[in-house]
Amino acid sequence: MNTTIRHAADADADLVAGIVSRAFADVALRFSLTRENCPKHPSNCTVDWVRQDQKRGVAYFIAEQDGWPSGCVAMETASATTCYLERLAVLPDRRERGIGRALVNHVIQSAQAAGAHCVSLSIIAKHIQLREWYRGIGFRAGATKRFSHLPFEVLFMEMEINGPPTRGLSQ
Numbered sequence: 001m002n003t004t005i006r007h008a009a010d011a012d013a014d015l016v017a018g019i020v021s022r023a024f025a026d027v028a029l030r031f032s033l034t035r036e037n038c039p040k041h042p043s044n045c046t047v048d049w050v051r052q053d054q055k056r057g058v059a060y061f062i063a064e065q066d067g068w069p070s071g072c073v074a075m076e077t078a079s080a081t082t083c084y085l086e087r088l089a090v091l092p093d094r095r096e097r098g099i100g101r102a103l104v105n106h107v108i109q110s111a112q113a114a115g116a117h118c119v120s121l122s123i124i125a126k127h128i129q130l131r132e133w134y135r136g137i138g139f140r141a142g143a144t145k146r147f148s149h150l151p152f153e154v155l156f157m158e159m160e161i162n163g164p165p166t167r168g169l170s171q
Contacts, residue, residue: 003099005106008060008072013050016060019072020045023089031124037151042087058086061106063099070094073103075110078120083111085121104137108161117162125155 008016020042028034028043035044050060053074063071071090078084085107090100111119123130125144135141139157146153 003063003065003070003097003102005061005063005102008054008062010051010054012060012062013047013054015069016050016062016072017045017047019062019069019091020050020087020089023071023091024087026092027124027127031126031152033151040149042089045087059110061103061110063090063103063106065094065097065099068094070097071099071103073107075107077114077116080115081117083107083114083116083119085119088121100133101137108159112161115162118158118160120156120158122154122156125153131155131157 021044024041024043024045028038028041033041033043038044053076054060058074058076060072060074062069063073071088071094073088074084074086076084076086085104088100088103090103108119119139121134121139123134125131131141134157137159139159142156142158144153144155
């Protein structure tokens with residue numbers, strides 16, 4: 001299958017919001033996340049949310065496989081040395097086709113080109129399957145943290161690129 005990845009334009013905000021909200025719906029169901037207990041969970045993504053992200057410099061990328069929009073990911077430049085991989089989303093009926101890995105690789109390559117030394121992400125700490133998937137790509141698990149506005153603990157993961165490993169992460 002032929003996968004292409006393109007930068008999402010402002011006009012793609014509706015497409016991106018639809019992919020993100022649909023792709024994260026099963027996670028919301030699995031972890032009992034609702035608009036009331038977790039309004040910022042990606043399953044609740046809206047066009048305005050995407051547009052606000054784009055205005056503050058978050059880059060979204062859309063994966064199309066065989067001409068069909070199938071997934072997306074966001075990359076935020078947190079500092080000169082760190083980029084955040086955010087909202088990796090693959091539509092349920094398009095999973096297990098390498099789209100997620102292609103999107104992650106695209107963010108890693110974009111971060112390398114920008115001169116970053118680290119790509120960082122966060123996930124629901126109890127989402128073991130996702131944690132292991134990211135480990136298989138080369139991300140290392142780090143600290144966990146509980147935030148008062150979230151009904152779950154967050155696990156931070158990162159991958160070193162263009163430089164020496166960050167201190168303080170555990171495998």
